[in-house]
Amino acid sequence: MSLLEFARGPAFxxxxxxxxxxxxxxxxxxxxxxxxxxxxxxxxxAAAGGxxxxxxxxxxxxxxxxNVRTGRFLGYLSxxxxxLVVFGGVYHIETIHGVLGVAWPALPGSLISVAAVIALGAFxxxxxxxxxxxxxxxxxxxxxxxxxxVAVLPLVTGLLAGAxxxxxxxxxxxxHILSAELLLIWLPFxxxxxxxxxxxxxxxxxxxxxxxxxxI
Amino acid sequence: xxxxxxxxxxxxxxxxxxxxxxxxAPPMQMPPQQRADRATAVMVQNLDARFGTYLESxxxxxxxxxxxxFFQVTGDxxxxxxxxxxxxxxxxxxESGPFRWLYRxxxxxxxxxxxxxxxxxxxxxxxxCGRCTLICPMGIDIAAMVHVVRESISAAGLAPPEIRAxxxxxxxxxxxxxASPEKLKEVIGxxxxxxxxxxxxxxxQAEMLVLTSGLDIMMNPRGLLATxxxxxxxxxxxxxxxxxxxxxxFGAQVCDKEIHKDIARRRIDTAKKIGAKTLLxxxxxxxxxxxxxxxxxxxxxxxxxxxxxxxxLGKQVQAGRLKLRRDGRSVTFHDPCKTxxxxxxxxxxxxxxxxxxxxxxxxxxxxxxxxxxxxxGGGFLLNNLPLRSKVYQMKMQxxxxxxxDTVVTACGSCRLNFATAKMMLESERPxxxxxxxxxxxxxxxxxWRRPG
Numbered sequence: 225m226s227l228l229e230f231a232r233g234p235a236f237x238x239x240x241x242x243x244x245x246x247x248x249x250x251x252x253x254x255x256x257x258x259x260x261x262x263x264x265x266x267x268x269x270a271a272a273g274g275x276x277x278x279x280x281x282x283x284x285x286x287x288x289x290x291n292v293r294t295g296r297f298l299g300y301l302s303x304x305x306x307x308l309v310v311f312g313g314v315y316h317i318e319t320i321h322g323v324l325g326v327a328w329p330a331l332p333g334s335l336i337s338v339a340a341v342i343a344l345g346a347f348x349x350x351x352x353x354x355x356x357x358x359x360x361x362x363x364x365x366x367x368x369x370x371x372x373x374v375a376v377l378p379l380v381t382g383l384l385a386g387a388x389x390x391x392x393x394x395x396x397x398x399x400h401i402l403s404a405e406l407l408l409i410w411l412p413f414x415x416x417x418x419x420x421x422x423x424x425x426x427x428x429x430x431x432x433x434x435x436x437x438x439x440i
Numbered sequence: 441x442x443x444x445x446x447x448x449x450x451x452x453x454x455x456x457x458x459x460x461x462x463x464x465a466p467p468m469q470m471p472p473q474q475r476a477d478r479a480t481a482v483m484v485q486n487l488d489a490r491f492g493t494y495l496e497s498x499x500x501x502x503x504x505x506x507x508x509x510f511f512q513v514t515g516d517x518x519x520x521x522x523x524x525x526x527x528x529x530x531x532x533x534x535e536s537g538p539f540r541w542l543y544r545x546x547x548x549x550x551x552x553x554x555x556x557x558x559x560x561x562x563x564x565x566x567x568x569c570g571r572c573t574l575i576c577p578m579g580i581d582i583a584a585m586v587h588v589v590r591e592s593i594s595a596a597g598l599a600p601p602e603i604r605a606x607x608x609x610x611x612x613x614x615x616x617x618x619a620s621p622e623k624l625k626e627v628i629g630x631x632x633x634x635x636x637x638x639x640x641x642x643x644x645q646a647e648m649l650v651l652t653s654g655l656d657i658m659m660n661p662r663g664l665l666a667t668x669x670x671x672x673x674x675x676x677x678x679x680x681x682x683x684x685x686x687x688x689x690f691g692a693q694v695c696d697k698e699i700h701k702d703i704a705r706r707r708i709d710t711a712k713k714i715g716a717k718t719l720l721x722x723x724x725x726x727x728x729x730x731x732x733x734x735x736x737x738x739x740x741x742x743x744x745x746x747x748x749x750x751x752x753l754g755k756q757v758q759a760g761r762l763k764l765r766r767d768g769r770s771v772t773f774h775d776p777c778k779t780x781x782x783x784x785x786x787x788x789x790x791x792x793x794x795x796x797x798x799x800x801x802x803x804x805x806x807x808x809x810x811x812x813x814x815x816x817g818g819g820f821l822l823n824n825l826p827l828r829s830k831v832y833q834m835k836m837q838x839x840x841x842x843x844x845d846t847v848v849t850a851c852g853s854c855r856l857n858f859a860t861a862k863m864m865l866e867s868e869r870p871x872x873x874x875x876x877x878x879x880x881x882x883x884x885x886x887x888w889r890r891p892g
Contacts, residue, residue, distance in 0.1 A: 264741070363517070364500055418496075418499050
């Protein structure tokens with residue numbers, strides 16, 4: 225079995241299995257903890273508050289955006305760029321189709337390359353911020369850097385494979401696929417899980433404040 | 441009301457008592473391991489699905505620091521709000537999280553030394569104002585979890601001695617600052633005699649139970665007098681009760697759930713006993729979430745409405761029942777965090793000010809994003825003035841930016857902090873109470889002298 229066959233076969237199946245099992249394990253482990261009691265008479269709808277906050281937190285509140293613009297901008301750029309690459313690349317759509325049976329039109333390859341470069345640049349900016357901003361550096365742990373590397377590796381290897389730089393294409397492609405599989409495996413365990421947990425996290429706060437009549 | 445000391449004069453008298461508080465704290469001797477175990481148990485007990493989700497979601501972006509007044513005035517990363525949760529996060533990962541079996545292999549349990557170090561972060565440099573909660577892109581309610589950290593430090597016997605002293609007083613005496621039932625009766629007698637007003641006390645049945653505070657009784661009887669004047673003017677069927685008058689709940693401030701529950705239960709029982717349909721809370725911000733939004737503190741919905749004085753006054757104005765004399769000043773309103781951001785009361789106090797013809801000039805950060813007074817969450821009791829004074833300075837600069845002649849607020853604790861700031865910074869701008877202003881602007885009749 226070649227490295228590419230390994231990456232496309234057993235490694236991919238194992239990565240997807242770990243991703244699915246890990247996400248469920250972590251979500252269930254958290255959401256099956258005790259739920260708080262609510263006896264007070266609500267002033268407004270908790271559910272509406274919860275839904276509202278899931279969406280309202282996509283942008284910083286007016287009056288609080290002064291010193292977070294760079295972080296938010298780089299965050300947006302990296303996430304949107306990554307999403308375009310993952311869900312717009314023709315090979316990625318084919319892979320998703322193979323697993324889930326759903327597909328959609330792909331974006332042009334040149335646009336995907338641009339998106340990947342922009343995302344990579346934004347990720348480098350985020351790393352720079354983490355290393356240089358005193359507060360962010362103070363908060364950072366090994367896991368922040370590891371998760372950054374795991375998120376960036378598929379972008380780098382994908383760009384190298386697309387450009388045919390360094391090794392032969394089959395090896396580059398295998399490395400790219402393996403790096404993406406590392407991301408899938410790590411997602412349920414590290415901070416990349418925020419891509420899932422941001423929904424209940426925002427909803428809990430929105431509901432809690434919403435019932436008090438506070439739009440948060 | 442000129443016969444009573446001004447708020448600033450009373451505050452100076454109180455300052456001496458506050459300085460002696462640490463000596464009054466009961467000893468909390470116990471082995472270090474017991475402290476750590478007690479704190480861990482409290483954390484685990486509080487870690488529910490909501491907090492678990494929050495602790496799984498932080499991306500260490502540091503944005504919360506930008507919202508925190510203590511970080512803003514020092515620039516010290518240790519004051520980053522989410523950092524204040526590190527001990528809670530570690531305990532969650534080791535004891536409650538889905539990968540606890542793994543984390544236990546690679547991490548250490550929290551220690552008494554760490555808890556002692558964390559006292560500064562959870563008490564001295566956090567007022568649980570909730571501003572950080574507004575900015576977190578993950579929507580994490582950081583302030584709610586600092587509450588848990590405080591509770592665990594408190595359970596370990598490591599809460600600041602000033603706070604333990606007051607907490608112990610409330611646990612045994614039900615009230616604080618020596619505001620005993622006898623003192624309440626004495627103050628009411630004094631007010632009735634000097635101001636010529638009737639203040640109903642210990643009526644067996646009333647539509648409204650009014651809670652006052654140790655601060656008003658011992659330091660600022662003007663607040664109680666103003667509340668009485670407005671309620672009498674409105675013809676409210678109200679009473680104070682000597683068996684349940686204290687609105688301050690130090691259990692909520694220190695985050696001792698048992699004391700919080702005990703004090704809340706006593707107030708609820710008194711309100712039920714007299715058949716009250718409304719429980720009115722005087723100007724003391726934390727009392728509102730301590731009773732109105734006290735999730736988990738009582739087991740069933742309350743058979744009466746809990747309403748805060750600024751909310752009540754605003755609603756009376758909005759309903760056309762409370763008309764005030766207009767003199768048209770330029771004022772700025774400081775929203776107490778616990779009634780504004782945490783409680784949802786913003787428009788009502790402004791309605792009262794507008795009813796007096798005042799022009800409300802907002803601070804650069806106001807309403808939801810208003811900065812804390814600097815000494816909320818019991819912080820004004822702590823002997824940490826150097827840190828707090830930096831926040832005071834920032835608040836005063838915000839007031840300066842409005843160009844308003846007067847600062848108005850609806851919380852005795854906020855007012856206490858501003859009065860301190862005013863003295864320190866030699867500011868001339870008056871710091872007024874909303875209810876006292878409303879009482880001073882009642883129509884020129886004698887309706888305020890007798891209850892309805």
